[in-house]
Amino acid sequence: MEKLFWCKICCSVTSQQDLISSVYGDFADVGNQTGSWLCKRAILTPRNDQAAAINLKILTHVSGNSVQYTSINTVMEEEDATHYPVEFLESLNTPGLPAHKIVLKIGVPIILLSLCPPKLCNGTRLKITNLQQNIIEAEILTGCGAGDVVFIPRIPLIPNNFPFSFKRVQFPVSLCYAMTINKAQGQTLSVAGVDLTTDCFSHGQLYVALSRVNNPNNLFVYIPTGSTYNIVYTEALS
Incomplete structure (x- = not known):
């Protein structure tokens, strides 16, 4: 059984635009910030698609030329090729x-999405330098290699949560102005x-989101409906 209750939240903002401005300030200055400033703040969301949309919104306001990288996708078993075309794999x-x-x-x-020894692990945050x-x-912002410059190649990745096997060759990174709440677990931020x-959907997820900063004045929350559910599995607490 899930135990749900309404939760009142302080430091609320009235729009996603205000949320972004509260965390990152003026859009025009975001691209000029130092790595130490960037690694101490983030916008957290329950879902990956939400984080991706916010990242794209911020990126469009960052000065400079954009570079697009596309992946190469192939099925692992030859007989699956007719059932799973490349266009489907790309989606x-x-x-x-x-x-x-x-x-x-x-x-x-x-943020790094895969292990890249010796200095990079899943969840390492970096700032692109070229x-x-x-x-x-990129310059490493978090972890034991902070301050070092590293070179990240495209690597083959094989997900294991599909009913068939396929390989994607791509850079194992994503933008991290915004990230999922689960990805932020264990991190301490100055501003969040x-x-x-979209409401949180798993046990303890809301608690993780609201406990990333030590100062509640630096925690900003956008809830379009004005309230949200906190999901608690009572079995996990007994």
Whole structure:
């Protein structure tokens, strides 16, 4: 059984635009911020598609030329090729798998979606310093390698949550002005925004979102309906 109750939240904002401004300030300045400033703030959402939409919205206001990277997708078993055409594979998205199309600019923050030894692990945040056709150059913002510059290649990734096997060759990164609440678990931020256009859907998710900052004055929440559900599985607490 889920226990649901209405929760009142302070530091609320009235629009997604206000949420972005509260966390990142003036759109025109976002692309000029330092890595140390960027890695201490984020907008959190329950769903990947919400985070992707916010990231794209912010990216369009960042100065500079954008570079688009497209993935190569192939089925692992030859007999599956007729059932799962390339266009279908390109449309697939799942947590931990980079999108078929990634649009980036120099100076924007990204988060790593896969392990890239020796210095990079899943969840590492970086700031892009250069974009090449087959390499992304970036400065590590979090973790033991913070401050180091690394080169990220395209890598093959094989998701395991589909009824068939396919491989996507892509840079294992995504923009991280906004990220999912689950991705932010364990991180401490100076400023955080929470977009609850869609309610949290799992046990403890809302608590994780609201506990990323130490100062409640630096926590900004956007709830279009004015209230939200906190989901608690009582069995997990007994």
